[in-house]
Amino acid sequence: MTVAPQAATLPQAGRLRSTVDFYLTTMRLAVQEQLQYRTANYFYMFGMVAEPVIYLVVWTTIADQQGGSVQGFTAGYFAAYYIVWTLVRNMNIVFGAPYWEQRIREGDLAGALVRPLHPLHFDIAYFAGWKVVVIALWIPLAIGLSLVFDPVLDPRPLEITVFAVAIWGAYLLRTMFQSTLGMLCFWTTRGAAIFDLWMTLELLLSGRLVPLPLMPDWVQTISWFLPFQWAFYFPIESLVGDLSDAELARGLAVQLLWILIGLGLFKIAWRSAIRRFSAVGG
Amino acid sequence: MEHAVHVSRLEKIFVVPEREAGLVAATKSLVRRKSREVRAVDGISFDITPGEIVGFLGPNGAGKTTTLKMLSGLLYPTGGEARILGHVPSKREKAFLRRITLVMGNRNQLQWDLPALDSYELNRAIYRIPRADFTPMRDELIELLDVGDLVRKPVRQLSLGERMKVEIVGALLHRPQVLFLDEPTIGLDVTMQKRIRSFVATYNERHGATVLLTSHYMADVQALCKRVIVIHHGRILFDGPLTGLADQFAAYKTIGVALEDGHIDLGRYGEVLHRDGDWITLRVPKAETSQVAARLLADQSVLDLTIEDTPIEDVIELVFAQEPPE
Numbered sequence: 151m152t153v154a155p156q157a158a159t160l161p162q163a164g165r166l167r168s169t170v171d172f173y174l175t176t177m178r179l180a181v182q183e184q185l186q187y188r189t190a191n192y193f194y195m196f197g198m199v200a201e202p203v204i205y206l207v208v209w210t211t212i213a214d215q216q217g218g219s220v221q222g223f224t225a226g227y228f229a230a231y232y233i234v235w236t237l238v239r240n241m242n243i244v245f246g247a248p249y250w251e252q253r254i255r256e257g258d259l260a261g262a263l264v265r266p267l268h269p270l271h272f273d274i275a276y277f278a279g280w281k282v283v284v285i286a287l288w289i290p291l292a293i294g295l296s297l298v299f300d301p302v303l304d305p306r307p308l309e310i311t312v313f314a315v316a317i318w319g320a321y322l323l324r325t326m327f328q329s330t331l332g333m334l335c336f337w338t339t340r341g342a343a344i345f346d347l348w349m350t351l352e353l354l355l356s357g358r359l360v361p362l363p364l365m366p367d368w369v370q371t372i373s374w375f376l377p378f379q380w381a382f383y384f385p386i387e388s389l390v391g392d393l394s395d396a397e398l399a400r401g402l403a404v405q406l407l408w409i410l411i412g413l414g415l416f417k418i419a420w421r422s423a424i425r426r427f428s429a430v431g432g
Numbered sequence: 433m434e435h436a437v438h439v440s441r442l443e444k445i446f447v448v449p450e451r452e453a454g455l456v457a458a459t460k461s462l463v464r465r466k467s468r469e470v471r472a473v474d475g476i477s478f479d480i481t482p483g484e485i486v487g488f489l490g491p492n493g494a495g496k497t498t499t500l501k502m503l504s505g506l507l508y509p510t511g512g513e514a515r516i517l518g519h520v521p522s523k524r525e526k527a528f529l530r531r532i533t534l535v536m537g538n539r540n541q542l543q544w545d546l547p548a549l550d551s552y553e554l555n556r557a558i559y560r561i562p563r564a565d566f567t568p569m570r571d572e573l574i575e576l577l578d579v580g581d582l583v584r585k586p587v588r589q590l591s592l593g594e595r596m597k598v599e600i601v602g603a604l605l606h607r608p609q610v611l612f613l614d615e616p617t618i619g620l621d622v623t624m625q626k627r628i629r630s631f632v633a634t635y636n637e638r639h640g641a642t643v644l645l646t647s648h649y650m651a652d653v654q655a656l657c658k659r660v661i662v663i664h665h666g667r668i669l670f671d672g673p674l675t676g677l678a679d680q681f682a683a684y685k686t687i688g689v690a691l692e693d694g695h696i697d698l699g700r701y702g703e704v705l706h707r708d709g710d711w712i713t714l715r716v717p718k719a720e721t722s723q724v725a726a727r728l729l730a731d732q733s734v735l736d737l738t739i740e741d742t743p744i745e746d747v748i749e750l751v752f753a754q755e756p757p758e
Contacts, residue, residue: 176557264506
């Protein structure tokens with residue numbers, strides 16, 4: 151069998167340049183799309199603020215009752231922790247595992263698979279664009295919360311730089327693990343129990359519910375060896391806490407390690423998932 | 433002749449779970465699950481030469497979409513071989529995906545909340561099309577489908593037909609050499625169907641693209657396809673010129689006749705299908721057509737007489753009514 155002599159295909163732009171171009175184009179698209187829904191986005195972010203404000207009020211009250219601090223953490227620390235929390239939490243919103251089912255059921259995956267680019271690239275690029283809008287919307291919200299709760303925040307330039315990198319690291323880390331979990335949707339439409347279990351573990355072991363130093367020692371030890379805190383507690387602590395340069399560097403390195411582990415797991419799961427999809431169809 | 437599409441004994445078997453309705457059956461299925469094999473595509477073979485437009489016909493569930501999905505690399509065949517422009521589709525090589533497109537009617541691939549122009553930009557980046565090539569190609573397609581004002585509106589504000597047109601532009605920006613069109617005119621009004629048909633014909637002429645088209649609208653097939661492949665129960669029933677379909681499957685022709693006295697009973701000449709004033713339509717066995725026509729002319733005072741093949745829709749209905757093979 152030989153290749154048919156047909157009309158020539160269009161030439162192809164260089165690989166690296168094309169990849170950068172794809173990411174920038176998709177991010178721009180996401181920003182445009184999100185700007186259409188700026189009011190909805192604001193309401194959404196206000197909704198997101200409810201959770202940390204509750205935690206903040208609880209911990210501030212406890213601190214006040216215990217003479218101004220809980221295990222050495224002052225009300226000002228809690229205020230800073232939970233205000234930064236709001237940004238980290240929003241950065242952590244990625245293409246969630248349960249949405250893979252919708253993607254398969256509605257045929258979007260089939261559409262994505264006939265294109266010469268892995269759908270993970272689109273997810274990363276699209277949500278990254280959304281984050282640009284999130285950060286812009288977060289700034290006035292953070293100012294408002296700061297006026298009410300009076301946070302204590304005095305980061306060094308290095309801490310600000312590490313934080314700026316770590317929130318994107320957190321984004322990538324969570325993308326990898328949520329995408330890997332999402333592969334379950336290729337085998338079952340009842341993955342919700344596993345997704346919920348994962349979310350519960352994440353809630354307890356990430357620093358989302360409580361700053362990790364307030365958890366029992368054994369919980370802190372376990373959480374150190376799991377990916378959750380590197381997508382949540384570490385980015386917050388890099389800005390709010392008092393980590394040494396070595397701890398900041400180690401935190402970024404562990405984040406990178408978990409991103410690579412997540413990517414590896416995703417690749418393995420994807421290969422099986424796509425084999426299954428090709429066998430049984432959408 | 434070198435082939436753009438080569439399919440040999442292609443097969444797809446699905447294993448589907450099966451159980452009766454009700455609580456007892458549900459409980460039993462906990463212990464013992466039953467399943468059965470469905471041969472969606474059952475050893476089909478055909479070749480398509482470059483630049484050819486082929487109609488791929490069959491009733492719902494015949495295996496058309498499964499075949500198109502195998503040819504576009506979405507489904508892995510259970511057996512047999514497929515090659516598109518020399519590529520094995522199931523390998524899903526990027527070089528292969530850049531040379532094909534799959535358009536499925538009623539499926540939207542464009543960003544819902546944004547104008548189609550923005551989605552085209554995304555496709556440019558995905559297919560790595562240099563801007564110098566992209567802009568003229570995009571403008572050519574927009575002009576051909578006359579969607580200049582539509583591509584600036586958010587996709588969600590477009591009607592079904594308008595959406596299909598802008599969708600097609602997006603699917604062809606990378607100038608694919610093989611087009612798999614799965615019911616591209618489904619749900620569209622007649623004018624919109626015509627527009628898309630003429631577009632496909634023009635694209636085919638200009639770019640020498642090979643087209644495999646499925647449609648339930650025979651007008652699409654008649655307008656575009658000299659050749660049709662009919663698939664039913666996963667097997668190919670017919671592969672040849674559209675005109676040959678009637679020869680193989682339609683055992684009858686229709687004779688229309690206007691008589692001076694329209695009340696005469698013509699039952700002895702053939703089956704009277706209907707009467708419309710003095711105009712009577714008869715169905716007669718194909719082999720006896722000329723004989724019956726001669727008898728009518730000899731016996732009756734005939735004002736006008738026509739002999740017609742069975743309409744293609746009726747032929748297709750006859751084909752689709754075929755029983756599955758044992």
